Amino acid sequence: MDSTWRERKSKVEELGSTEEALFDELKYTAKLLHKDSRNKYAWSHRQWALEKLGRGYADELGFCNQMLKHEHNAHNRLIWDQKFFAVQKCLTKGMTIIRSCEVNVAMHAILDYPEDENPWRYLRLLYKNDMKALARHEKTTRIQEIRQMLYLQKERTLCKTMPKQEEKR
Secondary structure (H helix, E strand, O other), X not given: OOHHHHHHHHHHHHOOOOHHHHHHHXXXXXXXXXXXXXXXXXXXXXXXXXXXXXXXXXXXXXXXXXXXXXXXXXXXXXXXXXXXXXXXXXXXXXXXXXXXXXXXXXXXXXXXXXXXXXXXXXXXXXXOOOHHHHHHOOOOHHHHHHXXXXXXXXXXXXXXXXXXXXXXX
């Protein structure tokens, strides 16, 4: 971790990691991430602040969703990773409805950007790579159709780019 972030963390811890100080860190990193959403140190610092608070994970999902609404962030893996961090924390606190809500978020992202690997990966992670459980989810039927369509498109593209062999007589 960058030394600047270590210093920030040390100062907050010196002050006793009060809720006010931790919320200030979340505000500070939010401001930075709106300018540069690919700042991995800021995302890491947010995770640290949230863990110190021990709450705010559902709000973090809302923050991430707001960030993903900006077109230049749609393919940002760091945001999707942060969402998964927050989902895991919500699930450990018994907020199981979050998974279903996040499946919807991932599905909308897949419909908007079907070739972006991030929402596909996120969807698998939500079900801990249990593809059978994912397939049983009532809303993933459309996603399976899209996946099959993408596979067929790639196959057609490969066929078009392959040199044609002369027919043997």
